[in-house]
Amino acid sequence: MTDISLAERITQARAELEAGDASQAFQTLRSALEYPQATLNERELFVTAMRGFSPIARAIGGAQLGDTLDRVVSAPDRPQALYDAGYALIEQSLHRLAATVLLRANTLAPGEPAILGELSAALESALAYSHARQLIDASGCVGQDGLVTYLAGFHALMSGDRSRARSLIESLLPATDPKLGSMVEQLHCMTRRAEILASASIDLGPHGLSAWHAALNGSVLLSESPHGYDEPMRGRYAFLQDSPELMRLGIERLRQVLAEVRSPERVIAAPDRASRILAQVVASRLSLPLVPFGKDVAPGLVVAWNMDAVGDQAFLKAYREHRPGDILFSHVSQWVAPFPYAPDVTTILIQSVTHPYTGGALITGPDRTTRRAAPDPRSDAELAAEISSCGKQAESQTEVDLPLAIVRALAGVPADQRLGLFRTGGARNRQRAGSAVQSARFM
Helix, strand or coil: CCHHHHHHHHHHHHHHHHCCCHHHHHHHHHHHHCCCCCCCCCHHHHHHHHHHHHHHHHHHHCHHHHHHHHHHHHCCCCHHHHHHHHHHHHHCCCHHHHHHHHHHHHHHCCCCHHHHHHHHHHHHHCCCHHHHHHHHHCCCCECCEHHHHHHHHHHHHHCCCHHHHHHHHHHHCCCCCHHHHHHHHHHHHHHHHHHHHHHCCCCCCCCCHHHHHHHHHCCEECCCCCCCCCCCCCCCCCEEECCHHHHHHHHHHHHHHHHHHCCCCCEEECCCHHHHHHHHHHHHHHCCCEEECCCCCCCCEEEEEEHHHHCCHHHHHHCCECCCCCEEEEEEEECCCCCCECCCEEEEEECEEECCCCCCCEEECCCCCEEECCCCCCCHHHHHHHHHCCCCCCCCCCCCHHHHHHHHHCCCCCHHHCCHHHCCCCECCECCCCCCCCCCCCC
16 A cells, blocks of 8 residues: 555545544445554554544544544554554454554564563454464564463464463463463363364364364364365355245254254244244244244254344344253344354354345346345245245255264363254353464455
């Protein structure tokens, strides 16, 4: 990026802000600011960019965020000002912009654990695990600071290096700090699941998406996308229009996985329409009674189409923890900015998805123009019947043998290392963004 193009962006963004469109002003400027596109290594360019962004930050994030950015403009070589700005940007979920600021802080004050910690969080959100690992390993703090040592192990595992993660875990156990100890234990469980899967000859290489999903999240992935499998997607979807065929695929594979584990007594439908439709099909296929979610509902197979689309806070809170007899199935799961906790089973990993019946799917009219579909006016029962009668299942890169092998390999492990399918209590695992398997995505 030249400072001319940056100046042009700032001029345009300023005009949009003055016209009252702070959101558009941010969109105009953000690619010049965000990791990894930003090229603001020169001090003058960095100051120019932050000065242009500061009034936009004030408009979209409030006076406190604006003041924090103003201090960066006034003191661009002061690590504390940069750290404060990075922290504030993370609080606003502007992780890639925070990474730009914190990378400068780390250059000016290398080896500062607090800066490394926030930079790690920002790069994790950008799925830049290998870059975070390089910076942390070069800091000189690994082995000297407990949190930084944990972060080195975490990013090593997320980059696919099980042996490096294991050696760092061993150096941290037992951890005296309760919070650090909990994080190290979680990393130990993730690493141990990966080790068990590797010993069972289940692929954990550049295309080992299902195995890494199980290792990191304790969750079973039923299918991998065949589209762009070798490059660039490796089993994930970026944008997907869901279909009855994909739902049928997930339901049939779910049925086979449950046959390996246990038979639930009922199907519990999440309260949103997409989930209610799907739950009807699942209940019919498994010959189980269907009940709506409620405060005192007995345990069973909990069916959601997409946890991010449920929207009911009582439901989301109720299944934050495992309980005896429950299995949580979410047909689709986000992999770039995932739902905070992992379902026990999911059919596919997506970044952006539309439902075929609830509105928003892209359709082409007779005149070949594209528009968004309105919600289907038919009843839930009619739509469930259409899915049930669908004559074929969608294609999958993987056969059902793979999730079944993963379930079998991890069936007898200690309680804290178990897949969600086998757990009867405790908080669900955090669902991690990405993994050692790389896929293309929208930025």
